[in-house]
Amino acid sequence: xxxxAVSTSLxxxxxxxxxxxxxxxxxxxxxxxxxxxxxxxxxxxxxxLSLVLLPPGPRPLRLxxxxxxxxxxxxxxxxxxxxxxxxxxxxxxxxxxxxxxxxTRMQDGPARALYGAETSLLPGTLSAGCDAQxxxxxxxxxxxxxxxRLIIEEERLARxxxxxxxxxxxxx
Numbered sequence: 001x002x003x004x005a006v007s008t009s010l011x012x013x014x015x016x017x018x019x020x021x022x023x024x025x026x027x028x029x030x031x032x033x034x035x036x037x038x039x040x041x042x043x044x045x046x047x048x049l050s051l052v053l054l055p056p057g058p059r060p061l062r063l064x065x066x067x068x069x070x071x072x073x074x075x076x077x078x079x080x081x082x083x084x085x086x087x088x089x090x091x092x093x094x095x096x097x098x099x100x101x102x103x104t105r106m107q108d109g110p111a112r113a114l115y116g117a118e119t120s121l122l123p124g125t126l127s128a129g130c131d132a133q134x135x136x137x138x139x140x141x142x143x144x145x146x147x148x149r150l151i152i153e154e155e156r157l158a159r160x161x162x163x164x165x166x167x168x169x170x171x172x
Contacts, residue, residue: 013056018047054110065160072156073118080123087140098142102150103134111161115154125150 021043029035087095106112108130116127116135124140139146 009056010051014047014051017050018043021046021050062160062162069156069160073122076153077122080125084123084140095140096142097138097140099128100137100139100142100147100150101134102137102147102154104130104154106154106158106161106163108132111157111163115157118153118157119150122153 022039025035025039025043029039087093104112104115106115112130112135116130119125119127119135119137125146126138127135128138129136137150
């Protein structure tokens with residue numbers, strides 16, 4: 001009986017994912033030795049499931065670029081929270097709520113899903129759906145500046161997912 005051939009990229013992807021999942025497990029359990037048997041079961045299972053649901057593709061995820069997004073996301077979240085609080089307590093409630101239909105450059109999949117989740121986590125915006133053309137985002141203030149901020153954030157995330165090419169939005 002021979003074992004099926006496993007590609008190098010699949011093996012490397014599995015090892016990276018297992019390492020990240022194992023690290024996350026250790027952080028969440030505080031490194032308790034009593035949780036180790038569960039780690040030995042769940043990490044391989046989660047790794048296998050992740051490979052089935054999101055097989056390694058030709059476009060690598062740029063982990064450093066993805067991690068580099070976090071500080072900016074944190075700053076924008078705090079600034080957005082302060083802005084929303086200011087608007088809520090302002091006597092005239094200065095909001096111009098509405099919808100922004102944003103054509104997206106990102107291909108359908110994990111990058112676009114993460115972008116929708118990210119916009120929903122930023123105060124003042126809520127991703128309300130997407131289709132083949134783009135996303136529908138509700139904003140507390142519909143302005144050109146709000147649209148520009150959404151486009152800039154999309155471009156940052158697209159680079160982290162190796163989706164640099166324009167695919168869908170006509171910029172000029």
